[in-house]
Each structure stands twice: as structure tokens, then as C-alpha cells.
Amino acid sequence: MAQLDLSSITKRYGDFYATRNLSLSVEDGEFVALLGPSGCGKTTTMRMIAGFVEPTEGSVHIGGRDMTNLPPWKRDTGLVFQNYALFPHLSVAQNVAFGLEMRHISKSDIAPKVEEALRLVRLGGMGDRMPRQMSGGQQQRVALARALVFRPDVLLLDEPLSNLDAKLRLEVRVEIRELQRKMGITTVMVTHDQEEALTMADRLVVMRDGEVRQVGTQRDLYERPTDSFVASFVGRSSFLHGTARDAGQFLTRGGLQIQCAELEKVLFGPALLSLRPERIIVDSRPPEGLENVFPGEVSFVSYLGGLLDIHIQLAGDEQVIAQIPNRAEAGIPQIGDKVFVGWSAASARVFSDPDRSAS
The missing domain is CATH 2.40.50.140 (Nucleic acid-binding proteins)
Structure with a gap:
């Protein structure tokens, strides 16, 4: 587990700025949600943390180490994709083990780590199943187990509940929050759903047009929005x-x-x-x-x-x-x-x- 620091990160595509001079610190064990409308730069920010997008300017530090120019597989970040990105031809256990194999963990250590990760997400004993045999909520848990199995310094959640129905979404977001607290893992979640952000995160980061408009607790942003955009986006x-x-x-x-x-x-x-x-x-x-x-x-x-x-x-x-x-x-x-x-x-x-x- 580690602190995450983004220092003046900018991502420019030609004349278009996906993010502009964005700085943010996420404390060790803190849960922070990046919240904003489509196209505000929140997913680009997450991908720069994960290493899938290289900043045009600025730096990314995890646990005090400069990760800006390192590829994704050399960063201790676990990413849960919006569409889960499970391999359909691999079993649940093989999906969860994939990241460990890429990190060249010995085979004798992989099996117990996979079983422990599945137990954490309440899928113990289901490692032999195929993704197609799992419900949407179970597939989401498989993706979460895959991200947690190597105990990353930072957990990244890219709209992880968007493919679930409304009732299941309520249940799973509580499970994710409880698991995050239990493990004490530094977590950044991207969402456009303000209710998810309000109920899950320790702090919210409201973004628009690639810039941060306000950072604070749920109460800060709801009771004391700094501008009319934040007042309109957080709550009604x-x-x-x-x-x-x-x-x-x-x-x-x-x-x-x-x-x-x-x-x-x-x-x-x-x-x-x-x-x-x-x-x-x-x-x-x-x-x-x-x-x-x-x-x-x-x-x-x-x-x-x-x-x-x-x-x-x-x-x-x-x-x-x-x-x-x-x-x-x-x-x-x-x-x-x-x-x-x-x-x-x-x-x-x-x-x-x-x-x-x-x-």
C-alpha cells in the first residue's frame, strides 16, 4: 500500500488537452473517486496512473517512487476495467492467475494466492468455472480478484459497476468498499455516477474539461460547492x-x-x-x-x-x-x-x- 501523487500532469493530443496541469495526492489507504461528465479527463487520468497513457507533462509517483516512464507491468497497480476484460477461454482461476504469471511468480505460490483472492471476493471454490458460467456480479468479482491477487500498491476502478443492474450495483458497491477498508488499499475510482461516489469514497475529485474543479469530502462538495458547476453536478x-x-x-x-x-x-x-x-x-x-x-x-x-x-x-x-x-x-x-x-x-x-x- 502506498501514497499516490500526481504532479501537474497534462495530456495533450495536438491542440486538445485531455487533462491540464492536474495535481492530486491520495493518502495511503484512502479511497478517492474521480467524478465528472463524459470527456472531462477522468479516465485519461486513471490510465496515466496505470501506465497505459504517458503524460505530456508532469509526473506520477507511487510510494515516493517516480513511475512516470515505467510500463504498466512494472507498476504495482491493479486495474478493474469497465467491461471486466476477462479472457473467455480461460477459467476463473486462470484469469485471476494471469497477472501473477506475468510477474513470474513461481507456480507453487500461484494456486494459494488465487484461492485467497477468490475467497476475499466470495468466490471460493469457483475457480474451475468459465466466465460465461458466471453472472454479471460474479464476473465483476473475478475482475476484482485479478486486480487484488498480487496485492497492488494502488487499486484502480474504471466505472466498475456500470454493467450491473441497479439492485446488484447497490450490493456490490458496499462489498467493494468493505473489502477496500479491510485491506487498507489505496484506491482510485472513476465514475460519472454521483451516488456511487458519494457512498463509496473518502474524498471526491470533481473534474471538468480536463481540470479539477473541487476536491473534498462528500459533505464539503454538497454543502459548500465552490462554483455553480459543482453545485449542479454533485447532488441536485x-x-x-x-x-x-x-x-x-x-x-x-x-x-x-x-x-x-x-x-x-x-x-x-x-x-x-x-x-x-x-x-x-x-x-x-x-x-x-x-x-x-x-x-x-x-x-x-x-x-x-x-x-x-x-x-x-x-x-x-x-x-x-x-x-x-x-x-x-x-x-x-x-x-x-x-x-x-x-x-x-x-x-x-x-x-x-x-x-x-x-x-
Whole structure:
């Protein structure tokens, strides 16, 4: 196990920058998720760590050793590919043993190491099966065992759950996280699924256009996003365009005057206000004790089982989305219902960098 350090790594293809001046340190035993939309550079970053892509500039260090110019087979990294990349003509045990054979481990040592790796992923006794005889979840575990069998310094997961159905994905991500904690292995995962990142990682790295936009814990990024892109990508928000004024006031384009507790870091002028859906109160009467209360009309309702997403049209063509618990005794709001919405002055975040993706 070892610390991973990326120092100002840049990957350029002609005039296109896949990553630009990216620096990141992952502590020994830490689980970090690279999160961002397609094309943001997260997979390129992972492949530079693994050695499949050579940086144009910058360096990769693992355990204090410079790995920048070493080929993949000379780095102690275990990579789980998105499509698992199992050899269909080899048995499960032979697939897991492949990396050990490439490292010229003696045959007498390979069998016990393979069995131990399969036992770790709950596939003990299944080494004789062929990949086609395994379910999707089992194939994912085989790929994980293959990456873990030589006890790498760094485990790399390239969207490892994307091929699983929703229910199995929930189960396997818990298994991977528990196994990672048990082994204490430094882990980097690439994903575009924010829920996976929020539930599995110690820290998140939000990327866009080859650059890091914010690094932090789940709570850091959700409660204190540094810009409107992070606010729109991590979790859900309603966004209102308008103008930041002094005295903690935000005026929307539609004319709503909203009280905001934190405007000191915003350059007064055009801005974007962000509201998390669970911070919005919905009631048939004006909620008490809140600085911001407005009348509205329900325009859409999403039934999510234990939760309800309520789309509410406010005055001036403004719209917010509230998420409320589904309580049978309270009834379910219907389209066209007249309601009141409210939120505290501390619930809103205001950014001076209106981002088109957050509109």
C-alpha cells in the first residue's frame, strides 16, 4: 500500500488537452473517486496512473517512487476495467492467475494466492468455472480478484459497476468498499455516477474539461460547492438567475426578493442562486420562522416511493423543485394545487459564475 501523487500532469493530443496541469495526492489507504461528465479527463487520468497513457507533462509517483516512464507491468497497480476484460477461454482461476504469471511468480505460490483472492471476493471454490458460467456480479468479482491477487500498491476502478443492474450495483458497491477498508488499499475510482461516489469514497475529485474543479469530502462538495458547476453536478439543485445585492438580498429575473445569509464572497451583480430540494418546505399554509416564503402552484409530481419530488411554479416564471417525505397522512400534492414554499436565508448558495450547465 502506498501514497499516490500526481504532479501537474497534462495530456495533450495536438491542440486538445485531455487533462491540464492536474495535481492530486491520495493518502495511503484512502479511497478517492474521480467524478465528472463524459470527456472531462477522468479516465485519461486513471490510465496515466496505470501506465497505459504517458503524460505530456508532469509526473506520477507511487510510494515516493517516480513511475512516470515505467510500463504498466512494472507498476504495482491493479486495474478493474469497465467491461471486466476477462479472457473467455480461460477459467476463473486462470484469469485471476494471469497477472501473477506475468510477474513470474513461481507456480507453487500461484494456486494459494488465487484461492485467497477468490475467497476475499466470495468466490471460493469457483475457480474451475468459465466466465460465461458466471453472472454479471460474479464476473465483476473475478475482475476484482485479478486486480487484488498480487496485492497492488494502488487499486484502480474504471466505472466498475456500470454493467450491473441497479439492485446488484447497490450490493456490490458496499462489498467493494468493505473489502477496500479491510485491506487498507489505496484506491482510485472513476465514475460519472454521483451516488456511487458519494457512498463509496473518502474524498471526491470533481473534474471538468480536463481540470479539477473541487476536491473534498462528500459533505464539503454538497454543502459548500465552490462554483455553480459543482453545485449542479454533485447532488441536485434548483437554480435561479438574478442579481446579488447588498444587505444579503438576491433579486431574481422574475422579481422575487430572496434573503441570503452568505453573499460576502459574491461580487454584487449578475449571479446564480442554488437551492437544494430537501431544504425547501412545502405547505398549504405559509411556513413560519423562515426568511423566504412565496406562494406557488404545483406543476409536476414525481412519486419516488419514500420521497416525492414536487415541481412548484412561482411568480415571475420562476420554478423550484422540493423533495419531501412521502407521509400517507399528509396526502400527495396534485398538479394544480396552490401551495406555499419556504426556505431559510442560510439554505441558499449564490455564485458569481453563472454556468450554462446549471441553468
